[in-house]
Amino acid sequence: MMSFFLAAQWFFLLYFLALNAVYAMLIFRALGGVARYMQSRDVAGLPHLLGGFAPPVTIVVPARNEEANILRTLHSLQQHYPEYEIVVVNDGSTDRTLEVLTAAYSLKPFPEAYRARLKTRPVRAVYQSTVDPRLRVIDKEQGGRGDAVNAGVNIAHYPWVCRVDADSVLQRDSLMLIVAPLLEDPTVVACGGTIRVANGCKSQDGLFVEADLPKGPLVLFQVVEYLRAFLYGRMGWSPMNAHLIISGAFGIYHKETFVAAGGYRSDTVGEDMELIVRLHRTLSAQRRSYRITFVPEPICWSTVPDDIGTLRRQRIRWQVGLAESLAMNRGLMFHKEGSFAGWFAYPFTVFFEWLGPVVETCGYLFVIIGFALGIVSLSVFITFMLLAAGFGVLLSTCALLLEEISFRLYKRPRHILVLFAIAVLENFGYRQLNTLWRMAAVFQHLHRGARARLARRKQECPA
Amino acid sequence: MSLDFVSILVAARWGSVGLMVIVLLMMTYMLCLRAVLLMRERRYAKLSARWTPILLEGGARNPKPLPTVPPGERFLLLILWNTLREGNEQDAEICHWMGRVAAVTKIDCLARRLLRRRGVRKKLLGLVTLGQLRDRPEWPRLCQIAQSGHPLLSLAATQAIARIDPAAATETVVSLVVRHLNWPAAKVAGILEDIGPERVSEPLARALLRAPESHRPGLIPFLAVCNYSTALPTVRQILHEPHVDEVIASCLHVIGKFGDRQDLPLLYRYLTHPRWHVRAVAAGCVGKMGRRADQEKLAPLLADREWWVRYRAAQAIVGLSPRDDQRLRDIQSALSDRYARDILTQAIAEGARPGQSGTDLSPTGRMRIGAGR
Numbered sequence: 004m005m006s007f008f009l010a011a012q013w014f015f016l017l018y019f020l021a022l023n024a025v026y027a028m029l030i031f032r033a034l035g036g037v038a039r040y041m042q043s044r045d046v047a048g049l050p051h052l053l054g055g056f057a058p059p060v061t062i063v064v065p066a067r068n069e070e071a072n073i074l075r076t077l078h079s080l081q082q083h084y085p086e087y088e089i090v091v092v093n094d095g096s097t098d099r100t101l102e103v104l105t106a107a108y109s110l111k112p113f114p115e116a117y118r119a120r121l122k123t124r125p126v127r128a129v130y131q132s133t134v135d136p137r138l139r140v141i142d143k144e145q146g147g148r149g150d151a152v153n154a155g156v157n158i159a160h161y162p163w164v165c166r167v168d169a170d171s172v173l174q175r176d177s178l179m180l181i182v183a184p185l186l187e188d189p190t191v192v193a194c195g196g197t198i199r200v201a202n203g204c205k206s207q208d209g210l211f212v213e214a215d216l217p218k219g220p221l222v223l224f225q226v227v228e229y230l231r232a233f234l235y236g237r238m239g240w241s242p243m244n245a246h247l248i249i250s251g252a253f254g255i256y257h258k259e260t261f262v263a264a265g266g267y268r269s270d271t272v273g274e275d276m277e278l279i280v281r282l283h284r285t286l287s288a289q290r291r292s293y294r295i296t297f298v299p300e301p302i303c304w305s306t307v308p309d310d311i312g313t314l315r316r317q318r319i320r321w322q323v324g325l326a327e328s329l330a331m332n333r334g335l336m337f338h339k340e341g342s343f344a345g346w347f348a349y350p351f352t353v354f355f356e357w358l359g360p361v362v363e364t365c366g367y368l369f370v371i372i373g374f375a376l377g378i379v380s381l382s383v384f385i386t387f388m389l390l391a392a393g394f395g396v397l398l399s400t401c402a403l404l405l406e407e408i409s410f411r412l413y414k415r416p417r418h419i420l421v422l423f424a425i426a427v428l429e430n431f432g433y434r435q436l437n438t439l440w441r442m443a444a445v446f447q448h449l450h451r452g453a454r455a456r457l458a459r460r461k462q463e464c465p466a
Numbered sequence: 467m468s469l470d471f472v473s474i475l476v477a478a479r480w481g482s483v484g485l486m487v488i489v490l491l492m493m494t495y496m497l498c499l500r501a502v503l504l505m506r507e508r509r510y511a512k513l514s515a516r517w518t519p520i521l522l523e524g525g526a527r528n529p530k531p532l533p534t535v536p537p538g539e540r541f542l543l544l545i546l547w548n549t550l551r552e553g554n555e556q557d558a559e560i561c562h563w564m565g566r567v568a569a570v571t572k573i574d575c576l577a578r579r580l581l582r583r584r585g586v587r588k589k590l591l592g593l594v595t596l597g598q599l600r601d602r603p604e605w606p607r608l609c610q611i612a613q614s615g616h617p618l619l620s621l622a623a624t625q626a627i628a629r630i631d632p633a634a635a636t637e638t639v640v641s642l643v644v645r646h647l648n649w650p651a652a653k654v655a656g657i658l659e660d661i662g663p664e665r666v667s668e669p670l671a672r673a674l675l676r677a678p679e680s681h682r683p684g685l686i687p688f689l690a691v692c693n694y695s696t697a698l699p700t701v702r703q704i705l706h707e708p709h710v711d712e713v714i715a716s717c718l719h720v721i722g723k724f725g726d727r728q729d730l731p732l733l734y735r736y737l738t739h740p741r742w743h744v745r746a747v748a749a750g751c752v753g754k755m756g757r758r759a760d761q762e763k764l765a766p767l768l769a770d771r772e773w774w775v776r777y778r779a780a781q782a783i784v785g786l787s788p789r790d791d792q793r794l795r796d797i798q799s800a801l802s803d804r805y806a807r808d809i810l811t812q813a814i815a816e817g818a819r820p821g822q823s824g825t826d827l828s829p830t831g832r833m834r835i836g837a838g839r
Binding site: 016041113114115116117118131186187189382383386387389390393394396397400401403404407408411416419423 | 474475478479481482485486488489492493495496497499500501503587617648650773776777805808809811812815
């Protein structure tokens, strides 16, 4: 029994050290990345060094039952950008989304003779706005967001396709900012934007006006989470060309690369992550020189759940999506051409993001049970809790510091103090709750996988 | 519990105390940083309120001596100066006046000093300012930075020397453009336009003819900013020899841009080229430069196996018979292929819809001047 506890102690300790060592490395990479970005941002903003040569872009907006949001979203897509078109894909809405669009933009059926290079659910009709020549609307049978974007890509005229979710809030220059990396580096095939929490912020006619903090603690916790995820999570992986997700809320893709990869899969709940992992897998296997990058500037604002039930469902969906993305592209792991994505980011995601909730929960249980049985002393118990919380606070404070030396979106000093308080408080309850939801998702995914395998086996040997 | 683990426990305890100290230090640093930034923002707002009217109203309305600029505010004034200068590029009077202000307030000296700083951001600010000021004394230093390997600095320095002395910069700029094919094409086109077609045409054509085959697709589009009399003979000369299809497509784009009908027979040849994107570009060019009779040559392409070729051919056919619905219907009714009829239906509908620019889309997403990579 004692030797088991001793072995377990060492396992948890090493796991904890390895996890935090990687996070520390990501923070250092992110610091460099943010500093470099701020340099080029100043340059792009001041003398028009990066202005005036933006590529034409097709914005694709998948919309299902968005009658309340769709006009606001389309308004926010009136961008300061030289050449773009908008394709809204009505994905089998059962509400009045199509009617609202038809009335507002005077849609007329249009005989679009397009190449359906990506297989999608049947398209019922294509409409063209007679008041805004840049707007087309596809009406199709329901197939999910990925399927809807694929349909939009099929009729896109331009070489770059930007996906914007219907509930996203943009700035006037969001599109201009997200294309900057494509102009600086011709090998970029996809670029994501930084998403921030829209709750509490001021917006007008669908456009972001000013950042403010929301009222409820649940949403505040998510504000700090988003800062962490985007400022050093993605920014840390990005310089190594190893980040594995571009959020579906706002991202831009080279159309030919997107189509060649087969577009979004419709059999996963995490189609946005799955596509990026697949791009890493296929492009590196082809030994193609490519970059999947992201813009650290906050350019898209998304409403986050403000009740615990919706948040729980979202987190479970994310964790299942992560597991599916990894399982569908397991060939990337330690692939000889897999570079940082295959040799570092993918294994990290498997061991620390996918399995992390299980190990973390076991760690908590181990300490609590050990304490109850008298195997773990009070001082070990307190030290463990302090260290776990201390690292959590440090990581969140690093994200706040990165925000402070870069974008300073939250203008008042009070905001910093509130966010710091949240960074401390989230370690006492919220983080553990999230871990439990994610662990439930891990088992849900494993159970589903086992059932699918069993079903396949039954099909193969019906006798 | 083993002794080793006890010592680890002690280390962990001290580690957690250390973590808390680090977190508190970071928090204090953030608050101090915020205070400094707020002060700087206020200073910039005050400076902007005082200097924006002075800079924009011009010399005639500013007879008084200019306010003195404390050394600590000179950098902020330089930023404001650049911001306003970029926004008023077209107004010669304001630009001239801003040049005088720069000399009086000594921000030109500051810009020169910035060239010697290590930070890229400050160097860039210096480069852009000196380019705007047409500052000749720093020419050797600017040429040196233009030859450096840093992509942003060398591009900004190239733009600066092109602005300062276009005639002296021409050969250097052309050699740099040939070397830096990864530079944003529209930016390069802008620099070449600043130098002027009369100066840039001959060196660029010479460089292009000497360039290896792999460099040509990236360089040929720049012929669009050259003189007609230089660009067309150059692409015709290139097309006389066998080339990879990217080179051919780039040459056809240039031919289409100048639109000399003398080149129509050359274009007809490429309507049946084995590579689809050459056929698509050729069809687009015939649509721009051709006559109604060319619709017959384009009609077979409506049934091409490649969608983009069908689409370009349909656009070209519609473009050659604008507002002649009867003729388009005749062509359509003569088509036996369903895809050909569909694509022509779409092109007719597109031709009829408001604000449609029509035939300017690039099938493969490759760069065209002014449209990215």
